[in-house]
Amino acid sequence: MNFGTSEFVHRENPIDCGRIVLFELFHFFLILHFKKTGYHPIRHAVSDYGVGATKNLFLIYAWFSNLGALSLSIVLLNIKDRFSISASIPILIILMAISRILMLFFPTDLEGEKLTVQGKLHYLFAILAFAFSYMVIDRGGSHLKLLEGFKNLNQFFNIVTIVSSISLGAVIVTMFKPLRFIFGICERVFLLSINIWFIVVSIWFVYIL
16 A cells, blocks of 8 residues: 655654664574573573673663564554554553663662662562553454454464463562572563564564555
8 A cells, every 4th residue: 555755754664663673672682691691591580681791781672672662652553543453552562661661760689689669669660561561462462463454463463462471470470489490481481472572563564554
């Protein structure tokens, strides 16, 4: 479908930007885990990378994630009437991004350290970010798969929703002993399912627009 030049640029640039940013997100995610950090991917939380020598690399990873999500939300807001997309989806994405951004201003307390006010605020915004992330996957997938342009992604949405729901449940359970030692891997599966959802949806919008 063709658009006027100004409309085309207005609608296409954010989604192209979001797609590039989200791919770079995976790049930095992998660097964090292959770099010698002293953190173990099975035990330690991803936010632990935000403390110490890996802080700057973690911040780059986090901002790529937030910028990619916000780019997609801008596109969804612009085309929601054309595709009959519920406004709740981009709003949830924005709330997720805001929670993630606020979380960055309050670095986590490392395991074994005394819980501080800063650490409590970090956990609060992390819980909000995870909740909004899951709501995006669950409600967003349920809504988008009913639309004409997304019917081919029906199975993808179902699989990602199942993976994200199971892994989020595992994150909650492993926050406490005796399963705390596998918290890291459960969190990473959840975060990867979220990131994959955003990348696939972004690419699909590039395809159908």
